[in-house]
Amino acid sequence: MLPIVAIVGKPNTGKSTLFNKLLGQRRAIESEIAGTTRDRLMCKTRLNEYQAYLVDTGGITVAEGDSIEANVKEQAKIAIDGADIIVFVADGSKALSSEDFNVVDILRKSGKPIILVANKCDNQEIRDNVYSLSELGFGNAVPVSALHKFGLDSLVKYIEDEIEELGFDKNVPIDEFKTIRVSFLGTPNVGKSSLINAILGRKEVIVSDVPGTTRDSVEVEMKYKEHRFVFVDTAGVRKSGKVEKGIEKFSVLRSLRAIEDSDVTVLVLDYSKGIISQDMHISSEIIERGNGLVLVVNKSDLMDEPKKNEDWFISTVLYKFDFLPWAPLVFTSAKNKKGIGGLLDVVANCYNEREKKVSQSDLKFWLEETIAKHEPAGSYHGKKNKILSIKQDGIKPPSFTVRTRYPGSIHFSYKRYLENKLREKFGFNGTAIRIDFR
Numbered sequence: 001m002l003p004i005v006a007i008v009g010k011p012n013t014g015k016s017t018l019f020n021k022l023l024g025q026r027r028a029i030e031s032e033i034a035g036t037t038r039d040r041l042m043c044k045t046r047l048n049e050y051q052a053y054l055v056d057t058g059g060i061t062v063a064e065g066d067s068i069e070a071n072v073k074e075q076a077k078i079a080i081d082g083a084d085i086i087v088f089v090a091d092g093s094k095a096l097s098s099e100d101f102n103v104v105d106i107l108r109k110s111g112k113p114i115i116l117v118a119n120k121c122d123n124q125e126i127r128d129n130v131y132s133l134s135e136l137g138f139g140n141a142v143p144v145s146a147l148h149k150f151g152l153d154s155l156v157k158y159i160e161d162e163i164e165e166l167g168f169d170k171n172v173p174i175d176e177f178k179t180i181r182v183s184f185l186g187t188p189n190v191g192k193s194s195l196i197n198a199i200l201g202r203k204e205v206i207v208s209d210v211p212g213t214t215r216d217s218v219e220v221e222m223k224y225k226e227h228r229f230v231f232v233d234t235a236g237v238r239k240s241g242k243v244e245k246g247i248e249k250f251s252v253l254r255s256l257r258a259i260e261d262s263d264v265t266v267l268v269l270d271y272s273k274g275i276i277s278q279d280m281h282i283s284s285e286i287i288e289r290g291n292g293l294v295l296v297v298n299k300s301d302l303m304d305e306p307k308k309n310e311d312w313f314i315s316t317v318l319y320k321f322d323f324l325p326w327a328p329l330v331f332t333s334a335k336n337k338k339g340i341g342g343l344l345d346v347v348a349n350c351y352n353e354r355e356k357k358v359s360q361s362d363l364k365f366w367l368e369e370t371i372a373k374h375e376p377a378g379s380y381h382g383k384k385n386k387i388l389s390i391k392q393d394g395i396k397p398p399s400f401t402v403r404t405r406y407p408g409s410i411h412f413s414y415k416r417y418l419e420n421k422l423r424e425k426f427g428f429n430g431t432a433i434r435i436d437f438r
Contacts (some may be wrong), residue, residue, distance in 0.1 A: 003166065006080060007055065010099040014120055014146050014147070018087075018144070023043055050160055064249070064385065078109050083110075085114075086112050086115070087117055090116065090119070091118075092118030092121040093122070097131065099138065104136050108137075115138075116138040119128040120147070121150065144156050178227050178228065180229050181232065181261060182197060182232065182347055183258040183259055184234060185265055186269065186282070191275075197334070198335075199222070199343070199344065206223075212248065225348070240413070260341070263292055263350075264291060264430070265286045265294075269295060270298060271300050271303065282367035283324060290434060291397070293350070293431070294327065299333065299337050301333035311413045325420075326431075349429070354395060354396045354398065356395065356399055356426070363392065364390075383405070385404060385410070389390075398433040403438055404438070414433055422435075
């Protein structure tokens with residue numbers, strides 16, 4: 001078991017910048033706009049000799065706000081309750097405020113080890129004044145400048161000492177579970193966060209009727225049968241012309257990168273809106289990156305006549321997603337928790353199909369049979385094209401190289417023919433496959 005280290009504080013103290021620097025990569029969105037981080041963002045990292053989960057949280061505030069701000073505070077409290085160690089970040093360049101002491105009241109109730117950090121100590125004058133933070137009651141603050149990477153080694157040493165004090169082992173045993181990374185994508189407000197919460201059976205990500213509530217990619221884990229799942233909740237992807245500058249632009253980029261980092265992508269469709277052009281655009285992005293893909297129709301609780309409505313939606317999917325006959329379709333209702341268990345089995349099966357290997361002898365017989373039914377059209381300088389051989393080069397996604405006399409003259413329709421025949425014979429349901437002609 002790995003320790004969980006939560007980074008908390010009031011808004012705009014540089015928590016996300018510190019999170020990124022400790023992680024060694026830019027995972028949380030950094031901005032001068034207070035309240036940019038809304039959900040908890042958890043990533044596994046190595047802190048010298050220990051592995052740990054690092055958690056970034058939304059800024060804790062007691063100011064009157066909308067339901068989202070209340071949810072942010074709730075999420076921060078969940079992170080505090082679930083953490084083994086708390087890194088409390090204050091702004092070393094500013095005087096203490098009532099908000100800092102409000103955070104202190106929350107932290108004291110947790111009973112967890114707390115490391116006080118004075119961030120934004122960008123010069124010696126600020127560092128000389130951090131002693132004033134001792135008023136918070138957590139001892140001397142560790143002066144750091146996350147932006148300039150000052151003091152991070154000292155902070156990591158403090159965290160390591162607390163991890164050692166708590167008795168965590170440096171030598172973490174190899175996990176016998178296979179880890180399947182599953183990203184949830186879709187347009188804003190289709191119910192991605194609600195769906196993940198329904199799967200987990202608890203509230204892990206913020207849910208709101210306000211489109212765009214999720215800004216960062218949020219990761220949560222669970223074990224199911226022989227697999228460990230890591231669910232990645234992403235910001236809703238809108239048409240490029242409707243994407244606002246700044247924070248939302250970064251969110252969309254994170255969503256697209258989440259596809260590349262995952263094994264299987266769940267594309268969530270909204271039953272009440274039907275299939276829109278942006279759904280088709282997102283699916284193209286998923287295929288291009290070679291992912292597994294599951295189409296999920298959420299909000300099925302809105303169906304008046306379930307059987308008739310499902311049949312209609314299936315026919316619509318077959319028509320609009322005619323290039324995705326291999327993608328499984330699952331109907332769910334996050335609200336009523338309908339279809340949740342079946343979805344996990346479908347995702348696991350997609351992952352298994354991505355790891356499938358076909359023997360060379362089976363591929364040879366398949367190719368002979370397939371070519372006999374339909375040879376490639378086209379020629380080069382009057383010479384007829386010919387398929388010579390096929391071999392599987394890799395998995396995740398399953399990748400094949402077809403040797404032919406004139407690769408450039410192969411029409412895309414023949415490539416589609418070979419792909420369809422490969423799937424017909426060997427499966428590969430729920431995963432993109434790649435065929436390269438040489």
